[in-house]
Amino acid sequence: MQNVEEKIQEFQRALLSINRIKAAEVLREHYSRDQDFKQLETIINQSLQRIGDGWQEGIVSLSQVYMSGVLCEELFEDYLPRSQGERKDTPRIAVAVLKDQHSLGKKIVSSILKSNGYEIIDLGQGLEVEKLAQMALENRVEVLMISTLMLSSALEVAKVKELLQEKGAEVKIIVGGAPFRLNPHLWESVGADAQGTDASDILKVIESMGEDKDG
Amino acid sequence: MGKKNLTSLDRVFTTMGHNEPDRVPLFLSLTIYGAKELQIPIREYLSCAENVVRGQLLMREKYKHDNASAFFYGTVEYEAWGGEVVFRDNGPPNSTEPILRSIQQISHLEIPKFHEQPCLRKVLEATKLLREYLGVSAPIVGVVISPFSQPVLQLGFEQYLQLLYFDRDSFNMLMRVNEEFCVNWANAQLGAGATAICYFDPLASPTIIEKELYMETGYPVARRTLKRIKGPTAVHLASGITLPVMDEIINTGTSGLGISSKDPLDKIKESAREKVCLIGNLNALDMVNWLPGQVEERVKSLIAGAGPGGGFILSEDSGEIPWSVSEDILMEISEAVQRWGNYPLHWVEDYEEA
Known part of the structure; x- marks a missing residue:
């Protein structure tokens, strides 16, 4: 276990310094010795969680969180057999940016979840309320992750929820983005089911929704 | 010892000089909020300089804050660079799509000319009108987006991060163009009557970009750019934490620093003393949740922490009061500053946070 902990730290350092070659090397070395896919998953998962926690604590930047997610997603694709990586029986998860064009948060969440074996439907950015609700329905989405940059856009999540409910769709909504991070009660007031403020958060929330589905 | 009955301009300059004025100055970043005051749609409000000037003057009368601004909206420069903006009613x-589709297009980027850009002309006209109305009674704050942060809109955040991490030549090429525009735009606003320039640089915050990368990229840009702006400046990181890069920002020679509600006030005040005037740090995005009666204590706590000795302007932390914040809350902020912000702040000695 100590060896895995060392690898997590080594991998995390490589991610934070945006060193793809080193990050790949850490995973490759570890896998070639033990052939243990679960441990690779642990290394990736734990590293991203710690980086996300670091952002919450103000010691890691958003750009490092983003680049780490991108690197992990690439490595997950490159070094792990896809059939082994995918999770089974997860809810249909989609991610979108409501009204705003900034897709960084969407990409971070997407990368983190893909690096952990989840399939994510990307609905795009700059979507109006009606369009987003329609796309969620068309794609039979069960968990909808909505990212926003502006407060005015964040407040529109309530309308998305309303439209989905009108159509009888039972879609869980997870929100994220600066307005929710800076206003800790906003997610409740817009009727979201949860908010994801960092990597560890989003994984826990998604995992708990998966359990709800199983239960 | 506090002075008596100063104008807003004297009050602000006194505190920026690290002396105690008559009371703690209050800056309210009221932009589109003026549309509420004029009871017209936001798009119409922003369509001409006269509306914005009327809104600014009426709001100053109502909330008794110490600043005025001809800042229309944050994407006005993006619009001048060729971007398309979408107006909202709340x-x-x-912004819509990034202006540059690829990094290769940086070499074709042309610096916008003010006289050819109605969106910029409106800002200059409003600045001029505000100066005519206000004379030397109040500071008029001009706004620029830093050359370092503007590419988030020019290129999109993801593409810009690739540039920052992996393509320093293209980054430098883009900074040369952006710096030139930023300096010219800031100086044009000063020429039109702005008292000082707020240099918005959200990417300078370690919340967004790690300090090591900032020191190699955005910091030298800020140093070069701020030196060429011919008037006082304040650097604002738009809600992002400031403390880890505070000494460096002070070294750019700026006179003011916008601080985040996430920054520890005691440490920030200690580092700022006699070096830079703090502006902040009520949580603008949380204001929508505030209830009447909850405001006074927040204002008192802020004044107690940052007010003594001057060098402090009470404000919010994001650079814009959200549309959905109620007028009652703004009124309470104003009243609390009038009540508790008068120098000398003797009550602070016995103050214990509730």
Whole structure:
């Protein structure tokens, strides 16, 4: 276990310094010795969680969180057999940016979840309320992750929820983005089911929704 | 010892000089909020300089804050660079697609000319009108987006991060163009009557970009750019934490620093003393949740922490009061500053946070 902990730290350092070659090397070395896919998953998962926690604590930047997610997603694709990586029986998860064009948060969440074996439907950015609700329905989405940059856009999540409910769709909504991070009660007031403020958060929330589905 | 009955301009300059004025100055970043005051749609409000000037003057009368601004909206420069903005009925105009489709297009980027850009001309006209109305009674704050942060809109955040991490030549090429525009735009606003320039640089915050990368990229840009702006400046990181890069920002020679509600006030005040005037740090995005009666204590706590000795302007932390914040809350902020912000702040000695 100590060896895995060392690898997590080594991998995390490589991610934070945006060193793809080193990050790949850490995973490759570890896998070639033990052939243990679960441990690779642990290394990736734990590293991203710690980086996300670091952002919450103000010691890691958003750009490092983003680049780490991108690197992990690439490595997950490159070094792990896809059939082994995918999770089974997860809810249909989609991610979108409501009204705003900034897709960084969407990409971070997407990368983190893909690096952990989840399939994510990307609905795009700059979507109006009606369009987003329609796309969620068309794609039979069960968990909808909505990212926003502006407060005015964040407040529109309530309308998305309303439209989905009108159509009888039972879609869980997870929100994220600066307005929710800076206003800790906003997610409740817009009727979201949860908010994801960092990597560890989003994984826990998604995992708990998966359990709800199983239960 | 506090002075008596100063104008807003004297009050602000006194505190920026690290002396105690008559009371703690209050800056309210009221932009599109003026549309509420004039009871017209946001798009119409932002369509001409006269509306914005009327809104600014009426709001100053109502909330008794110490600043005025001809800042229309954050994407006005993006619009001048060729971007398309979308107007909303409950928030500021938003950007659409990035202006540059690829990094290769940086070499074709042309610096916008003010006289050819109606969106910029309106800002200059409003600045001029505000100066005519206000004379030397109040500071008029001009606004620029830093050359370092503007590419988030020019290129999109993801593409810009690739540039920052992996393509320093293209980054430097883009900074040369952006710096030139930023300096010219800031100086044009000063020429039109702005008292000082707020240099918005959200990417300078370690919340967004790690300090090591900032020191190699955005910091030298800020140093070069701020030196060429011919008037006082304040650097604002738009809600992002400031403390880890505070000494460096002070070294750019700026006179003011916008601080985040996430920054520890005691440490920030200690580092700022006699070096830079703090501006902040009520949580603007949380204001929508505030209830009447909850405001006074927040204002008192802020004044107690940052007010003594001057060098402090009470404000919010994001650079814009959200549309959905109620007028009652703004009124309470104003009243609390009038009540508790008068120098000398003797009550602070016995103050214990509730």
